[in-house]
Amino acid sequence: MKTQLPVIIAFLSGFIMILAFFSANPGVVNFSQNLLTWVTIVGGISLLLGIVSILKVNIKVISERGKDWVFKVILVLFVFGMSISGLIWGIQEKTPFDWLFQNIQSPMMSTMFSILAFFIASAAYRAFRARTIEATILLITSVIVMLGRIPLGQYIWDKLPGCADWIMAYPNLAVQRGIIIGAALGAAAMSLRIILGIERTYMG
């Protein structure tokens, strides 16, 4: 019963979404939209689960004075600080919440994203080492594409941008489409397995 009930709910929900895709009846379409709204509502309520999880893990480390416990204190303070400031003064512009977001959270996230530039360089260095024929082809292709995308490439040889465009529009796109078709079929087969209750591994 514990596993059969979720399977029935999954079947009915999947079936109604398929029905709504093929039906123009507003009742069916509205019902499917309501189901999606419920997903959002359940997701919002479940945020509490996340907060409980984050507090449990970090407060345990703080109380045991575990490794890097000071960082955990900062994290817990900010979980409460952001939440309380948002609840008291709101989240509009020029509120403490907005100040914390604009001056602390946002720059920190931008910093994390900017590290990507260095990681791309180190990953490219490893990927482009011409150890095998395939890696050599990859190296040559990537050099053509990179040079073709900058003015220097056109200065070296005026047909280089055209070559780069051709590589991106034909061999690259063909491979991408192959992967996308395979992935789409895989996703559809997995959805069918879930709807029919064959795939239950995700439920534990």
Next chain:
Amino acid sequence: MKRKYFYLLMFIIIVIFFNFVITSASASETTSWFRIDRINILVLLLVFSSAVLLYIRSAKKGKEFFIRKIAGLDAVEEGVGRATEMGRSVLFIPGIDELDEIQTIAGLSILGKVAKITAQYNTPLLVPVRYPLVLAAAQESIKGAYYDMGKEEEYDPEMARYVAGEQFAFVAAVHGIMYRDKPATNVYMGAFYAESLLLAEEGQASGAIQIAGTANPEQLPFFIAACDYTLMGEELFAASSYLSKEPLMLGSLKGQDWMKIVLVICILLGVIFESFNLGGGFFYKLFIEH
């Protein structure tokens, strides 16, 4: 007796469900029940479903199917074994998307299998997640695996933990885990975006064996460059069937392969008809969604 009550409950749920659908349909303005412009997709869906169901039926009858080796999945056990030998943990990330993303569900299915192996070897498992719903599903998945292996007392709900809701805050938290705990094996299975290389490069720097899988083609080059094994596109969705080795699941993979052949034939015919001006419009319209 129990079964009788179960069927009764099932019947009541189905009746309530359809009653709700029909009531809400009749309460609003009734237009066509079927969108004729989407008949092409319905035909493809029926052909695809029939192929999958036929192969599942043959699997039920005991027919065995050949499934090619997927090196990345064979390496999972090797990776967990390495972590056990080194006395370190296994890090598993089921993507950074919500539970309504099919790649996340595929990731959670693989998590169940990985958790069974970590339970078998008593290897610590860490599963940082970005959404609370994924957290609940991941905890259930791990719990089920540990119970199946008879290791209930080893199960810790904190193996799966919610670390951050923001994309790059999540990356920072995972970097922290990689830096402090130094997991010996990192497994990334699910939907990944700009953070794919950030995670994989940090994992590479920490010296971990890395196995990744995603259906987002833009992120595949990053994983290929930074990970030891990468599952590409459909391999991610086939992983749970491959690892479970259940005939029913493998049957659905065969159905999927059959459909791929049909699609390739349609694409080739479309190209030939269109190239020679023989009117390839039919094949073009077959794939258009209105």
